[in-house]
Amino acid sequence: GQQLNQSPQSMFIQEGEDVSMNCTSSSIFNTWLWYKQDPGEGPVLLIALYKAGELTSNGRLTAQFGITRKDSFLNISASIPSDVGIYFCAGTSGTYKYIFGTGTRLKVLA
Amino acid sequence: DSGVTQTPKHLITATGQRVTLRCSPRSGDLSVYWYQQSLDQGLQFLIQYYNGEERAKGNILERFSAQQFPDLHSELNLSSLELGDSALYFCASSVATGSKNIQYFGAGTRLSVL
Numbered sequence: 001g002q003q004l005n006q007s008p009q010s011m012f013i014q015e016g017e018d019v020s021m022n023c024t025s026s027s028i029f030n031t032w033l034w035y036k037q038d039p040g041e042g043p044v045l046l047i048a049l050y051k052a053g054e055l056t057s058n059g060r061l062t063a064q065f066g067i068t069r070k071d072s073f074l075n076i077s078a079s080i081p082s083d084v085g086i087y088f089c090a091g092t093s094g095t096y097k098y099i100f101g102t103g104t105r106l107k108v109l110a
Numbered sequence: 111d112s113g114v115t116q117t118p119k120h121l122i123t124a125t126g127q128r129v130t131l132r133c134s135p136r137s138g139d140l141s142v143y144w145y146q147q148s149l150d151q152g153l154q155f156l157i158q159y160y161n162g163e164e165r166a167k168g169n170i171l172e173r174f175s176a177q178q179f180p181d182l183h184s185e186l187n188l189s190s191l192e193l194g195d196s197a198l199y200f201c202a203s204s205v206a207t208g209s210k211n212i213q214y215f216g217a218g219t220r221l222s223v224l
Contacts, residue, residue, distance in 0.1 A: 033212065042112065042200050042215035043153070088152065097166055098213065100145075100153040 006089055006101030014109050019076040021104040023089035032072040033090040033098065034063050043088055047074070081108050113137065114216035116201050122222045128189040131219045135182055135203030141165070142184040143213055144176055147198040159184055160206070191223045 006023045013019055023032070031050055035043035047058050049065035049072060056063055060077045072089055089101040113136035123129055135142050144156040146169075155168035159178035170176075173191075178184040188195060198220050202213035 035215075040217075040220075042114070042116075042202075042217045044112065045212055045214065048212055090153075097155060097158075097168065100155075102152045 004089055004091060004099055004101040006104055008104055009102065010105035010107070012107045012109060013079055015079060015081060017079055019079055019083070019106060020073065021075075021087060021106075022071060022073045023091070023101045024071045025091055025099070026070070027091075027093055028069040029091035029093050030069065031092050032063070032065050034061075034072070034074050035088045035090065037086045037088060037103075039085070046087075076106075079106075079108050081110055084108050112214040112216060114201060114203050114214055116199075116216035116219050118219060119217065120220050120222075122224065123191060124224055125191055125193060127191050127223075128187065129191065129221065131186040131188070131199050131201075131221075133184045133186070133201030133203075133216060135184070135201075136214055139203035139205050139214075140182065141204045141206060141211065141213075142178055142182070143202040143204075144170075144184070144186050145200040145202065147200060147218075149197070153200065156186070188221070193223050196221055196223045 004023050004025050034046045037043045047063040052069045054065040062075045064073045086103045090098040092098045115134040117132045140161045143158045145153040156170040157176050158166045162178050173189050176186045198218045200218045202215045204211035204213045
């Protein structure tokens with residue numbers, strides 16, 4: 001099925017470092033979502049973006065809706081061990097149907 | 111806790127069998143979505159129901175079917191199971207439908223077909 005291109009696929013970082021990941025699409029989207037999934041759990045919504053250029057924060061997390069409307073970015077500042085997990089982006093062009101990215105697996109080294 | 115309840119949490123069965131996965135949406139949510147997540151993969155949209163009616167279909171096999179009942183809970187039926195059907199199956203719910211209706215996910219049902 002159709003998926004977004006999410007990068008990096010995985011990353012190991014030291015505790016305290018900042019993290020950046022992004023998601024790109026071949027289609028224009030009007031909503032972007034970022035989810036985090038812990039092992040054995042369902043995805044949990046982190047941030048929702050509705051407007052091109054929008055920058056939204058949730059604690060140490062900041063996400064941006066790309067100006068082209070074909071990409072989105074998620075930054076995590078000062079990472080901590082509990083940031084470990086899989087981060088998914090999801091986008092839609094205005095219908096019910098969200099397309100999910102392939103995920104970025106984050107591992108934090110204490 | 112997202113408020114979306116899925117049962118069972120784990121299911122182990124044999125090839126050729128049929129299983130039913132159940133989902134109770136968040137209170138007040140009318141839309142239910144089903145997704146399949148294979149090992150180390152993203153989420154594949156299967157099907158959506160809104161207030162009891164099928165709204166959209168994604169990459170759902172003909173061996174799979176779903177329904178949403180008057181009390182808004184939903185069931186996903188998987189039949190003639192194959193080894194490749196082993197995956198996590200997630201249910202999500204939202205208040206309504208459309209791009210601004212955020213989907214909240216349940217904890218999933220892990221299906222193992224042996």
